[in-house]
Amino acid sequence: MGVIDRFSALLPLTAATPRLCLGEGSTPLVALPRLGERLGIELWGKLEGCNPSGSFKDRGMVLAVAKALEEGCRGLICASTGNTSASAAAYAAAAGVRCFVLLPAGHVALGKLAQALMYGAVVIAARGNFDRALELARRAADERGLAIVNSVNKYRLIGQRSAAWEICEALGRAPDWHALPVGNAGNISAYWAGYEEFRGLGRISKSPRMMGFQAEGAAPLVTGLPCPEPETVATAIRIGSPVSAGLARAAVSESEGEFNSVTDGEILEAQRLLASVGGVFAEPASCAPLAGLCKLKKQGRLPEGILAVMTLTGNGLKDPDTAMSQVGRPIEIDDDLEDLFRVLEQ
Ligand SMILES: *Cc1c(COP(=O)(O)O)cnc(C)c1O
Numbered sequence: 001m002g003v004i005d006r007f008s009a010l011l012p013l014t015a016a017t018p019r020l021c022l023g024e025g026s027t028p029l030v031a032l033p034r035l036g037e038r039l040g041i042e043l044w045g046k047l048e049g050c051n052p053s054g055s056f057k058d059r060g061m062v063l064a065v066a067k068a069l070e071e072g073c074r075g076l077i078c079a080s081t082g083n084t085s086a087s088a089a090a091y092a093a094a095a096g097v098r099c100f101v102l103l104p105a106g107h108v109a110l111g112k113l114a115q116a117l118m119y120g121a122v123v124i125a126a127r128g129n130f131d132r133a134l135e136l137a138r139r140a141a142d143e144r145g146l147a148i149v150n151s152v153n154k155y156r157l158i159g160q161r162s163a164a165w166e167i168c169e170a171l172g173r174a175p176d177w178h179a180l181p182v183g184n185a186g187n188i189s190a191y192w193a194g195y196e197e198f199r200g201l202g203r204i205s206k207s208p209r210m211m212g213f214q215a216e217g218a219a220p221l222v223t224g225l226p227c228p229e230p231e232t233v234a235t236a237i238r239i240g241s242p243v244s245a246g247l248a249r250a251a252v253s254e255s256e257g258e259f260n261s262v263t264d265g266e267i268l269e270a271q272r273l274l275a276s277v278g279g280v281f282a283e284p285a286s287c288a289p290l291a292g293l294c295k296l297k298k299q300g301r302l303p304e305g306i307l308a309v310m311t312l313t314g315n316g317l318k319d320p321d322t323a324m325s326q327v328g329r330p331i332e333i334d335d336d337l338e339d340l341f342r343v344l345e346q
Contacts, residue, residue, distance in 0.1 A: 001021075001026065001101055001170040002020075002021030002022065002024050002025060002062060003021075003024050003025040003058075003059050003062050003063065003159055003162045004017070004019055004021060004062060004063065004066060005019060005021065005161070006025060006026060007025075007162050007165060010157065010161075010162075010165070010197070011063060011158065011159070012067075014070065016070050017067065017070045017104035017244070018066050018069050018070065018095070020065055020066040020069070020080070020091060020094065020095060021062065021236075022052040022053075022058065022060050022062070022090060022091065022094055023049050023052050024052055024058035024059055024061075024062050025051070025059055025162050025163075025166065026057075026166065027046060027047050027048055027050045027051060027099065027163075027166070028046075028047045028050060029044055029046050029047070029166070029167055029170045029309070030044065030047060030170070030186070030280070031043070031046070031225075032044060032278045032280070032295035033043055033246055034277050034278065035273070035274070035276060035277055035278045035290070037175070038238070038277070039293055039294070039297050039302060040297070040302070040304050040305065041293075041302065041303075041305060041306050041307070041308050042305070042306070042307045042308070043106075043293075043308055043310070044171075044175070044307070044309045044310070045274075045280055045309070045310050045311075045312045046163060046167060046307070046309055046310070046311045046312060047280065047312055047319075048163070048311060048312055048313050048314065049281075049282055049283070049286070049287075049312060049313075049314050049315030049318075050100060050315075052090060053086045053087045053090045053115060054083070054084070054086065054111070054115070054315035054317070054318055055083040055086070055236075055283075055313055055314035055315065055318070056091070056160065056163060056187060056311065056313050056314070057083045057084050057086070057087035058087050058091075059159045059160045059162050059163060059172075060151070060153075060155065060156030060157060060158070060159035060160040060186075060190070061084070061087040061088055061090075061091050061149060061156065061159070062159060063151045063155040063158060063159035064147070064148075064153045064155040064156050064159065065088070065092065065095055065097075065152040066095075066113065066155075067089040067142065067155045068097075068147035068149070069095055069097065071147070071163070073097065073145075073146065073147040074097075074098070074145055074146065075092075075097055075098035075099065075100065075146045075147070076088055076092050076098070076099045076100070076146060076147050076148075076149050077099075077100045077101070077137050077140055077141050077144075077146040077147070077148055077149070078099075078100075078101055078102070078103070078137055078148060078149045078150045079101075079102040079103075079113075079126075079130060079133035079134040079136065079137040079150060080101055080103055080108075080116075080130075080133075081103075081104065081107070081108065081110050081130050081183065081235050081236050081237075081238055081239065082103065082108045082112030082113070082116075082149075082236060082318070083102035083112055083236055083237060083313075083314055084101075084149070084150060084151075084316070085103060085108075085112065085114050085115075085116040085122075085123070086100060086115035086116050086119070086318075087343070088149045089101060089115065089116045089119035089121035090115070090119050091121065091207050092120075092121065093119045093120050093137030093237075098122070099119075099120075099121040099122065100121065100122045100124065100140075100146065101116050101121045101122070101123050101124065102124050102126050102133040102134075102136060102137050103116075103124070103125050103126065103133065104124065104125075104126060104129050104130050104132075104133055105125035105127045105128075106125070106143070106202060107130075107235055107238065108125075108235065109172050109235055109236075109283065109318050109319035109321070109322070110318075110319065110320060110321055111315075111317055111318035111319060111320060112318050112319075114138050115318075119280070119330075120160060126149065129229070129238075129240065130220075130230075130238065130239055131229060131230075131239065131241045134150060134152075134243070136229065137150065138150075138152065150184075150243070151184055151243055151244060152243055156186065157186050157189060157190040157193070157244070157247075158190075160186065160187055160190035160194075160195050160231045160315070161190050161191070161194030161197065162194070163190075163191060164178075164191045164192075164193075164194030164196065164198070165194055165197075165198060167309055168195070168203060168204050169196050171307075171309075173204055173205075173206075174195055174198070174199075174204045174206060174208045174269065175273060175306075175307045175308055175309040176208055176209065176303075176307050176308060177208055177209045177211050177257075177306055177307075177308040177309070178191060178195075178208040178209070178210055178211065178308070178311070179211040179212075179213065179290075179292060179293060179308060179309070179311070180210075180211070180212060180213070180289055180310065180311040180312075180313065181212075181213055181234070181236070181237050181272035181285045181286060181287075181288040181289060181313055182212040182213060182214050182221060182237065182242070182259065182288075183214075183218075183236055183238070183239040183242065183271070183285065184185075184239050184242045184244060185212070185221065185242035185243070185244040185245055185247065185248035186243065186244045186247075186310065187313070188210055188212045188244075188248050188251055188323065189244045189247035189248050189250075189251050191210065191251075191311070192210050192234060192250075192251035192254070192255060193251075194209070194273065195207040195208060196302050201245065203274045207255060207259075208255065208309075209255050209256055209257040209258075209260060210251045210255040210257035210258045211257050211260070211292065212248060212252060212257070212258070212259045212260070213260055213261070213262055213288040213289050213291065213292035214237060214259065214260075214261045214262075214288070215233075215234050215237055215238070215248055215257075215261065215262065215263075215264060215267060215285075215288060216232070216261045216262065216263045216264070217230060217231040217232045217238075217264070218230035218232050218237060218238050218239055218240060219261040220240060220241065220242060220245070221242060221245060221248060221249065221259045221261075222259045222260060222261045223261075226240065226241060227237050227240035227241070228240055232264055232267075233264045233267065233268065233284050233322055234264070234267050234283075234284040234285035234287075235285070235319070236283060236284075236285035236286075236289060236314060237285045238312065250317035252276055260292050260295070260296070262288050262291040262295060262340050266294070266295060267284050267285075267287050267288055267291050268284065268287075268322075269291065269294075270285055270287040270288070270290040270294060271283075271287040271316070271323075271326070272326060272327075273294075274287055274290050274292065274312070276317065280312060280316075281315070281316030281317065281323075282312040282313070282314060282315065282316050283313070283314040283315060283316050283318045283319045283322075283341045284319060284322055285313060285314065286312045286313040286314050286316075287312075289310040289311070289344075293308065293310070328334065331343055
């Protein structure tokens with residue numbers, strides 16, 4: 001079952017909405033006891049890399065594409081740091097509509113580029129950054145009758161609420177803290193809306209504090225200043241002018257949470273920690289929350305014993321280049337038992 005069928009009662013569907021599905025949503029919420037112990041908290045990870053295109057983007061994309069089909073669209077267009085394009089291209093393929101994706105040239109992780117091309121989208125690498133590519137996509141959508149499936153599309157954020165609902169259903173409550181990476185700031189806004197909706201329905205009694213983590217080189221919500229030249233190894237959050245900044249600010253202030261930034265070094269360290277101590281390989285952007293929790297712990301600002309959920313937004317396999325730049329190489333031996341024993345004894 002996908003997001004549309006599982007949450008049909010909570011989504012804006014009509015009899016004419018196609019029941020599009022690639023098996024998105026219902027991702028594992030896993031306890032991370034070894035990491036939790038280090039941080040002195042009960043830590044859980046929502047494994048969004050287990051979605052069909054490998055990131056949380058599929059939750060909103062399935063609804064955005066279904067609604068675009070319902071409205072008779074001629075094709076889809078999006079600008080993307082990578083995962084939106086992979087997701088849009090996948091659903092466009094499944095639905096049989098054309099898909100155009102604009103990527104910032106030279107700044108998209110290899111796996112994501114391979115996905116968009118393999119799913120059969122028309123892939124356009126625009127010289128300039130994401131923010132500029134989005135502007136172009138919005139104008140082209142308006143003037144050429146294409147459905148824009150960036151998070152400016154309201155259905156994206158509605159579909160993304162489903163992750164918060166799943167967490168509440170799995171835990172039987174909301175976490176004390178919910179930590180996630182923030183780029184365009186749609187996801188943090190969608191989670192908050194999802195939690196508040198469940199609170200309104202009496203399904204949870206209290207919503208979590210929303211803790212948003214940005215990369216230091218792309219942290220407009222932390223500094224309060226525009227960031228015209230965003231730069232970070234975490235390409236999925238390399239965004240200087242978040243579309244959902246207003247909603248995200250409201251989510252953080254209403255929930256008594258906060259925005260914080262982490263350096264690229266801290267993000268890469270957290271990525272290795274999550275993989276080697278948690279057993280979860282997530283892409284760099286997804287590791288900003290763990291980097292942030294580690295930083296708050298060091299500053300003595302992480303309350304002991306709280307239940308915290310991190311959204312691990314995308315699969316580590318999407319960005320093999322960054323991963324390989326951080327780890328060693330395999331130990332080569334001759335096909336000889338003595339050689340093998342020497343390594344085992346090291
Ligand atoms: C899109 C994305 C983000 C950022 O989410 P926003 O809704 O833009 O804040 C973070 N991590 C990954 C892996 C993403 O694909």
